[in-house]
Amino acid sequence: MTTRVSNPVITVQNLRKTFGSVEAVKDVSFNVEPGQVLGLLGPNGAGKTTTINMISTLLHIDAGEASVGGFDVRTQPEAVRQLIGLAGQSAAVDEKLTARENLELFGRLYKIPRVERRRRIDELIEQFDLGEFAERPASTYSGGERRRLDVVAALVAEPPAVFLDEPTTGLDPRSRSELWNTVRSLAANGVAIVLSTQYLEEADRLADEILVIDQGSVVAQGTPDALKRDLERDVLEVHVTSRADLDVARELLGFDESIITDIEARRIDIPIPDGADRSLDLLRQLQEGGVSISNFQLRQPTLDDVFLALTGATVTESEELTT
Amino acid sequence: MTTKDTPTNTRTVVTDPNVALRIRRASQDTGTVLWRDMIRTARQPEMLVFAVVMGVFFLLLFNYVFGGAIAAGAGFDYLQYLLPGVLVITALQGAQQTSMGLAADFTEGVNDRFRSLPMSQSAVIAGRTIADALRNIAGLVLVALVGILMGFRFASFGGAVVAIALATGIGYGFSWLGAVIAAKVRQPDMVGMLSMFWLFPLMLASTAFAPVETMPGWLQPFVTYQPISVASDAVRGLVNGVPVGDRITWTLAWIVGLLVVSAPMSVRLYRKVG
Ligand SMILES: Nc1ncnc2c1ncn2[C@@H]1O[C@H](COP(=O)(O)OP(=O)(O)OP(=O)(O)O)[C@@H](O)[C@H]1O
Numbered sequence: 401m402t403t404r405v406s407n408p409v410i411t412v413q414n415l416r417k418t419f420g421s422v423e424a425v426k427d428v429s430f431n432v433e434p435g436q437v438l439g440l441l442g443p444n445g446a447g448k449t450t451t452i453n454m455i456s457t458l459l460h461i462d463a464g465e466a467s468v469g470g471f472d473v474r475t476q477p478e479a480v481r482q483l484i485g486l487a488g489q490s491a492a493v494d495e496k497l498t499a500r501e502n503l504e505l506f507g508r509l510y511k512i513p514r515v516e517r518r519r520r521i522d523e524l525i526e527q528f529d530l531g532e533f534a535e536r537p538a539s540t541y542s543g544g545e546r547r548r549l550d551v552v553a554a555l556v557a558e559p560p561a562v563f564l565d566e567p568t569t570g571l572d573p574r575s576r577s578e579l580w581n582t583v584r585s586l587a588a589n590g591v592a593i594v595l596s597t598q599y600l601e602e603a604d605r606l607a608d609e610i611l612v613i614d615q616g617s618v619v620a621q622g623t624p625d626a627l628k629r630d631l632e633r634d635v636l637e638v639h640v641t642s643r644a645d646l647d648v649a650r651e652l653l654g655f656d657e658s659i660i661t662d663i664e665a666r667r668i669d670i671p672i673p674d675g676a677d678r679s680l681d682l683l684r685q686l687q688e689g690g691v692s693i694s695n696f697q698l699r700q701p702t703l704d705d706v707f708l709a710l711t712g713a714t715v716t717e718s719e720e721l722t723t
Numbered sequence: 724m725t726t727k728d729t730p731t732n733t734r735t736v737v738t739d740p741n742v743a744l745r746i747r748r749a750s751q752d753t754g755t756v757l758w759r760d761m762i763r764t765a766r767q768p769e770m771l772v773f774a775v776v777m778g779v780f781f782l783l784l785f786n787y788v789f790g791g792a793i794a795a796g797a798g799f800d801y802l803q804y805l806l807p808g809v810l811v812i813t814a815l816q817g818a819q820q821t822s823m824g825l826a827a828d829f830t831e832g833v834n835d836r837f838r839s840l841p842m843s844q845s846a847v848i849a850g851r852t853i854a855d856a857l858r859n860i861a862g863l864v865l866v867a868l869v870g871i872l873m874g875f876r877f878a879s880f881g882g883a884v885v886a887i888a889l890a891t892g893i894g895y896g897f898s899w900l901g902a903v904i905a906a907k908v909r910q911p912d913m914v915g916m917l918s919m920f921w922l923f924p925l926m927l928a929s930t931a932f933a934p935v936e937t938m939p940g941w942l943q944p945f946v947t948y949q950p951i952s953v954a955s956d957a958v959r960g961l962v963n964g965v966p967v968g969d970r971i972t973w974t975l976a977w978i979v980g981l982l983v984v985s986a987p988m989s990v991r992l993y994r995k996v997g
């Protein structure tokens with residue numbers, strides 16, 4: 401019997417996972433179509449790894465649904481495993497085996513016929529430049545080399561769904577851009593990809609759709625362009641002289657969730673959607689209001705701003721509580 | 724069985740494998756894991772060396788230090804008594820290594836990948852136990868050779884082969900018990916300690932080093948039927964060419980019992996996901 405793989409390849413509905421009292425994933429939903437790259441963007445502890453591990457059958461799903469190629473992750477994990485390739489956050493290769501032996505091991509376990517397996521492994525070693533260390537045990541590899549082998553290991557069986565958990569962490573710029581090319585060419589071949597990252601730039605370059613998650617919940621979702629339209633505004637960083645100046649300044653600026661106050665550093669970050677003129681206005685307004693400004697700077701937003709802009713309210717509140 | 728047409732290529736997704744296919748794939752995976760573990764064993768000869776050194780250590784210690792006392796007045800050649808027991812102990816040492824090795828395996832990253840692969844999860848344990856059993860055979864042969872150098876005489880070649888097979892078999896049964904501990908505890912040093920709890924009492928309160936008659940009466944029933952004793956007695960009979968009575972049957976019963984209880988339990992514990 402032949403059936404077409406259902407569109408989308410990966411579907412996730414209201415996924416949820418708690419570890420004791422930690423709600424690692426609260427409510428995550430998304431779909432990934434063939435040839436699409438979904439970027440999971442979020443700070444440490446956001447729930448990226450937990451999400452990926454649930455879909456790739458490593459972790460039990462507490463609530464919600466996940467399916468790959470139409471197969472339910474919970475009830476048909478064995479079918480799902482035939483369709484996925486996983487490069488987890490920590491390298492999952494056999495340290496005592498060489499790169500070639502590792503690929504041979506995984507190729508056999510995927511039940512790839514011998515001749516095809518050999519051809520595929522040679523091709524991967526060539527394509528990913530593993531040649532220099534392919535015949536050495538993985539325990540002798542540098543962090544980046546091990547990471548590369550780990551990603552390649554996920555691709556041995558040419559799976560239609562690939563999960564890459566922070567695949568470029570620890571890679572040098574050249575290896576990173578090679579990996580980006582790999583992801584693009586996988587997508588061009590119709591593979592559905594879920595990629596987690598802490599780098600906005602990476603998500604921007606690779607993802608068709610970005611899911612920003614924080615503390616287990618989706619805080620923003622959309623194409624990189626749509627998100628950037630929201631987030632890519634300059635930030636006016638104002639340093640003031642005293643704690644009192646900080647309070648006066650907050651008063652003058654009015655309540656706005658997107659304005660971040662760093663009490664320790666006596667600094668206010670004000671997102672400026674429309675450039676320099678507005679900054680001058682604001683600075684003048686602060687000065688006339690009696691705020692003593694020690695320094696200021698207009699800068700591009702960093703990933704911190706993105707996270708803080710999306711989760712800012714809670715951060716400021718907790719800071720105020722502790723000060 | 725369903726064939727799915729995926730974007731990259733046409734692949735076959737096995738959705739409802741029948742028992743025959745399951746068994747075939749499980750054996751195939753076991754073979755693959757065995758291949759991997761053999762490579763690892765070859766790259767870590769310390770494990771084999773350690774097992775042999777322990778065996779030789781027991782041979783020397785008991786034969787030259789305690790041998791006189793134990794065999795005093797009994798009027799028999801103690802080495803002929805001792806070596807079979809040491810072979811069984813060596814095999815069990817191998818089982819303990821399975822336990823610690825598996826616990827280490829479970830904490831290694833590669834284990835996460837195994838759990839995301841379309842493979843029989845029991846193969847991870849089965850492959851390892853078989854690799855250890857093969858290493859055990861090598862260890863047993865080496866210990867036997869040292870015994871021969873010390874003056875031990877095998878009654879027959881056939882007896883020696885069956886004896887080593889039996890020792891390997893009881894070691895194999897215990898290696899699945901070790902797998903249960905490993906899958907439950909998952910911390911190599913902790914597992915090492917726990918293995919001591921079953922290995923030491925069984926080893927010392929057994930007929931491996933001294934005849935049952937030399938032990939207190941209340942202990943004798945336990946000593947007579949516990950696995951190390953029955954295996955030691957069986958091996959002893961085989962290598963000395965004397966009748967073994969029910970000892971081989973008891974040994975086989977212990978092996979089967981250990982496998983029937985431990986194998987499903989270890990696989991279930993291993994499969995458990997967080
Ligand atoms: N096995 C576990 N037991 C208890 N808590 C856990 C466990 N695994 C994850 N957590 C918690 O769940 C939350 C989400 O963790 P997760 O690893 O998914 O984050 P992440 O987004 O991948 O972070 P990072 O960028 O640091 O890799 C964290 O608060 C973490 O401490």
Ligand SMILES: [Mg+2]
Pocket residue numbers: 448449450489565
């Ligand atoms: Mg993570």
